[in-house]
Amino acid sequence: MARIHPTAIVDPHAELDASVEVGAYTLIGPHVRIGADTTVGPHCVIEGRTTIGRGNRIFQFCSLGAAPQDKKYAGEPTELVIGDGNTIREFCTFNVGTAQDAGVTRLGDDNWVMAYVHLAHDCQVGSHTILANNATLAGHVHVGDWAIVGGLTGVHQFCKIGAHVMVGFGSAVSQDVPPFMLVDGNPLAVRGFNAEGLRRRGFGPERIGVVKQMHRLLYRQALTLEQARERIAALATEVPAAADDVALMLDFLARATRGIAR
Numbered sequence: 271m272a273r274i275h276p277t278a279i280v281d282p283h284a285e286l287d288a289s290v291e292v293g294a295y296t297l298i299g300p301h302v303r304i305g306a307d308t309t310v311g312p313h314c315v316i317e318g319r320t321t322i323g324r325g326n327r328i329f330q331f332c333s334l335g336a337a338p339q340d341k342k343y344a345g346e347p348t349e350l351v352i353g354d355g356n357t358i359r360e361f362c363t364f365n366v367g368t369a370q371d372a373g374v375t376r377l378g379d380d381n382w383v384m385a386y387v388h389l390a391h392d393c394q395v396g397s398h399t400i401l402a403n404n405a406t407l408a409g410h411v412h413v414g415d416w417a418i419v420g421g422l423t424g425v426h427q428f429c430k431i432g433a434h435v436m437v438g439f440g441s442a443v444s445q446d447v448p449p450f451m452l453v454d455g456n457p458l459a460v461r462g463f464n465a466e467g468l469r470r471r472g473f474g475p476e477r478i479g480v481v482k483q484m485h486r487l488l489y490r491q492a493l494t495l496e497q498a499r500e501r502i503a504a505l506a507t508e509v510p511a512a513a514d515d516v517a518l519m520l521d522f523l524a525r526a527t528r529g530i531a532r
Contacts, residue, residue, distance in 0.1 A: 275312070293330065302335065305354070318366045319347055323354040323379070331361045338365040338391030340409065346373070353379040353397065364389040371410055378415070396433065414449060414522075416471060432522045434471070436464040446526040448488065449518050450481045458531050460489055480505050480512035484519055489532070499523055 272290040274280055280292060283300035290304050293312035301319040304310070308322055311330035316322070318335030328334070335350045337343055348367040351374055352358075362383055367373045371392035377383070378397035387401045390409040395401075399413055402421035407413070411425050414433030419425070423437055426444040431437065435447050438454025438461075447453050452462045463485040468478055483505060487498045499520060506516040523530070 287324075299335070319349040320352070320366070321349065322352045323356075325355045326352060326358065327356075328358045329360045329385075332358055333363045334358075336363070336365055338368050338409070340368050340370075340391055342370060343368055343391075348373040348375075348391075350375045352377045353381075355380045356383065357381070358383045359385040359387075361386045362388070365391045367392045368409070384421070390427070402439075416467070418467070420454070426528075429528055430522070430526060433518060434464055434467055436467055443531070445529050445531045446522075447531045448526075449522050450515075451485065451531070453531055460485075460531055474511070476509055477512045477515055480509050480515055484516070488530070495523070495530070 272286040272288055272292065274292040275294040277294045278292045278296045280298040281300040284298050285303040287304060287306040289306045291309040293310060295312055296310055296314040299317035302316050304322045305324040307324055308326040310328045313330050314328060314332045316334045320335030346369040348369065350364055350366045356377060365375060367375045368391045375389055375391055375393050377395045380398050382400045384401060384403045386404045388406045390407055392410045393407045395413045396415035398416045400418045402419060404422045405419045407425045408427035410428045412430040414431060416433055417431050417435045419437045420439035420441060422440045424442055429443050430446040432447055432449030434450045436452045437443060441454045441458055442456035443458055450463045451460050452464045453460050463481050465478060468481060484502050487493060487501045502516060502519055506513040
């Protein structure tokens with residue numbers, strides 16, 4: 271049997287691995303599934319159609335799987351899916367998705383989610399991200415792998431934040447942020463590219479050089495977006511070691527819907 275504190279209330283239809291720990295006064299609903307070696311602290315509410323993977327650590331006072339803060343929501347059987355190895359600190363609120371999107375709010379693997387973070391309906395957050403205290407993601411926001419979102423940052427609905435992006439403290443993100451960029455402020459501005467983050471993740475000089483060139487083409491040479499995309503595409507042939515990085519950038523630019531941060 272899972273190690274459940276006697277004051278916790280776990281619906282008999284919930285599916286908890288035998289190694290799951292549940293703290294005092296926590297409430298877990300009937301459609302919840304929790305994988306092996308996950309710990310849930312005291313005074314949490316986990317409800318809705320919520321699936322939580324293996325090895326997560328969920329701290330006290332979290333609300334996971336509640337109905338979305340969307341007036342169009344009419345009780346559809348939408349979901350919240352949380353992957354493996356995540357740390358979710360105090361007072362986080364993650365809502366299920368809506369029928370107007372994919373119907374799933376998703377958090378990947380190995381994410382470090384600090385206190386008071388809000389993931390609204392239909393957010394898609396990748397893996398290895400850091401969301402600092404009070405980062406607030408509105409509905410339908412996408413965040414790529416390895417991105418860092420600074421504390422007290424607000425992200426407008428439907429915005430996309432690319433992989434390896436660093437968003438500074440207290441920023442207002444209202445446009446899409448291309449991969450690798452370093453941004454902050456209100457209004458948001460691109461300050462450079464995330465060179466230190468890339469070095470920490472094992473990017474060699476060739477790949478970092480190509481990222482630097484992509485930043486220059488997008489922001490320093492007065493090119494139209496289409497001209498910049500053409501020049502960026504040529505980098506894959508010039509530096510084959512960075513072909514995947516170029517492909518990541520081009521795919522992001524093709525899917526950007528709110529214009530890119532400048």
